[in-house]
Amino acid sequence: MTYKNLDKTAAFTKLQKSSPMDVKKALTAERIQKMDIPLGGGMRYNYAAQPVNEDSINILQDLSDELQCTDKYQAVLSGEIMNPGEGRMVLHHLTRMESENPVVFEGKNQRDFYRKQQERIELFAEKIHSGQIKGSTGKKFETVIQIGIGGSDLGPRALYIALRGYAGENLRMEAKFISNVDPDDAAAVLGTTDLETSLFILVSKSGTTQETLANRDLAIQWMKKKNPELDPSKHMIAVTSATSPLAASDDFLDSFYIDDFIGGRYSSTSAVGGAVLTLAFGKEIFSEFLQGAAETDKSALESNIRENAPLMDALIGVYLRNVLGYPMTAILPYSQALMRFPAHLQQLDMESNGKGVNRNGEPLSYKTGPVIFGEPGTNGQHSFYQLLHQGTDIVPLQFIGFRKSQQDVDVTIAGSTNQTKLNANLTAQIAAFANGSENSNPNKNFNGGRPSSLLYGEKLTPGSLGALLAHYENKVMFQGFLWNINSFDQEGVQLGKILTKQILSGSSTDEALKILGAKLGI
């Protein structure tokens, strides 16, 4: 395998010299029909409104080939050390699909290991749902409360919200989440939940996450105070690594395992998402979700970029970032159920690719991951779209839409349903951003030329949600290959942790920090 920096490739030099497609002329019937790739789970990726044409796409294909994007993905699947900084394999794909060659580590088949944990979760969930396992005061569990932060929170929470309406009356257990070390976060959840019927999931791979342990202790103290008869150890399970201090402890009803080969932000399809989502929705829904992700994972093996949506999306993103110089990307789902999906993608993308050195630790002379933000449409239209349409920076957009709503509740007003209105707005926005509209009043003038893509499907189901998640995970991975960075470590979070410890232990000798801390009551 060859690893080289983006700016050392022949294709990138060619790309810089190529002419971008004029986005104002991009939205033609022909392009809309043609620039449209299936990605699994019934979802498709349309890139007609992007500043690329056949010529630039050919160069992007060369770039992908030159940097061996799909070969590197194969290396990931085969268990090569693709997280070089930490010397680890990268195996989250194996939580949802078989690899061609089994990955064996210390005698353990990794696919079987992840699969086994999910089966254990399913059996455990059945006992919870049937009432075979009850709370310590003899009541059936009704609510599941996940305590975790970062990757143990954002993904599972976004996915739960995304499928809550889909499940409807088939919801098995309501799920809640506690993440922040701010005690007001736990108080807001614990104060409004019947703890006799609540099952906690403590999620920490290392078993040492400060926020998560602090919230566990707060929850236990709260339980004991509210009801001395409650036995916290009968209301808590752990999702952690087999070697963590939390593993196989008497403090828990049961423990389910992950390992070092699945990064937090890539862990939604492992036990980190599996436990809470299986408890909330049952095993069938979680299984369909994994199936959707597996379909997209398979589609991402295709070396022809015109048939590989995550790869095409990654390449266009690099073109927008490194040739056209756009530092941000907005994620705009036209689905209220996806309201926290942008927050998950913000972590996935920014923590993976917000890096200043290449995979060998050498400083880079080009830009890497963009800032990601977003809110659902049509809400955003009444908020920040003003800047997107008429502001002084161009922000590339990624729309997400579905033909049908999740819940079968709608009303026809003035000849159209709300769902039709929603999608008419989405269609109109893509056109408005791309085409603009000339007006002699400059305040009412729209320059257009603002690129977007559209991920779309029939309905937000477990399968299409899995496909969406895997699309972005694979996109981010491919962009890491293109930028020649390690997308699977996160050294940038360490310094803050070290300084926090120094402040809490009183070992910091920095006078300025003491004065600053005093302003915050430390």
Next chain:
Amino acid sequence: MTYKNLDKTAAFTKLQKSSPMDVKKALTAERIQKMDIPLGGGMRYNYAAQPVNEDSINILQDLSDELQCTDKYQAVLSGEIMNPGEGRMVLHHLTRMESENPVVFEGKNQRDFYRKQQERIELFAEKIHSGQIKGSTGKKFETVIQIGIGGSDLGPRALYIALRGYAGENLRMEAKFISNVDPDDAAAVLGTTDLETSLFILVSKSGTTQETLANRDLAIQWMKKKNPELDPSKHMIAVTSATSPLAASDDFLDSFYIDDFIGGRYSSTSAVGGAVLTLAFGKEIFSEFLQGAAETDKSALESNIRENAPLMDALIGVYLRNVLGYPMTAILPYSQALMRFPAHLQQLDMESNGKGVNRNGEPLSYKTGPVIFGEPGTNGQHSFYQLLHQGTDIVPLQFIGFRKSQQDVDVTIAGSTNQTKLNANLTAQIAAFANGSENSNPNKNFNGGRPSSLLYGEKLTPGSLGALLAHYENKVMFQGFLWNINSFDQEGVQLGKILTKQILSGSSTDEALKILGAKLGI
């Protein structure tokens, strides 16, 4: 009053030639003590970690004086036409404070008018809380559901979440919100709420907002279907303008008024926020909130920028944007209760200042409003902070923190409470971003030099929340003066609306749009 573009001022030219303060050397005890301004409501603004020194602050003072920032604010308060595009006054400050000279429009004292509406709301809320007004099936109202979008949603929702924990057991009514035209949004709320005990607030200044009317009809249909005995007109009030089609209609229990001089994103302190927050929390809490905002409004009159936090924040923001070239700002509250406050500020800032023309409609040759995004800490630390610390772009940061938590629930682990851990993290992050940390392993190296500011106070109360809100409203206003733009219109939202109508009515002849729409089921 003199209006001129930023790049035509003497001070800006001087500013461009000045040397920025090295952020790596900025965090000294002396600067932390000195660069700290009270802003009302018990809150303070600390800008020690910003790339400014005494010299550059003197130039920023010159810039403020040259562009008459506080005079223009006085003009706002005096009822001059400060929204020139729409030919309107800008009067949201009068919802919370008297102006020196009364603003009278068509014989109506505007301060009295806004005050009167709030008094009417208070009387109405008392009747709801006491059970004097009951639902149509004779039950006491327990829940208030706001139907609105954009400014009628983001601010009131963020403020409700911010004060929910503070109110604790004194909460009068639970509040919920429906905004998106996606029917799944309404379904998620309506399907989980007892409608017999629910009071809807329909909020639309014009009375014609597509999403809001669509959601009203959906809610009415749902009510009739679930319980034919329910009379929707006895479960709904309106907040609208006196001239709107919704005003004084038999479809509502009562109507409360706003007018054209309060833009949606500035309407949280008007009846738009007043109705839902007074119903949820009672009049005292809403009154304390207004009082906090009024204190900050008064502090913003000070022409000495070293004593005017919103103005200093605005000037530093322009320095970061137009001299140092940073296109984004992250808002990072270390308070879970402020979890939706960044989303409100995203609208406030980006819709106000995401403009490409000056107040006379002339295209600008410099950048205006930045992209705003953010999530609460410590959650963000486990998510996108990787990019903020080690990514290839510098993103200026605005931290918010409080010495105490809202709810008196905490636990001491390893010698510190969770609240202390929270603030130790906040202190550590400010230092880590500013100072960085050298490491011979480039992957573990932190360049530092990343600027931030800190808004802080004792506790998140109604008063400090009002001050925070007014700080940002006034900051955004001052930046509009500095960029010479109209921060009070939003022409950028119009084109999408026009195209949506064409698509829904079938009058669009654009073949490409039809093909795109067909992919989305239209």
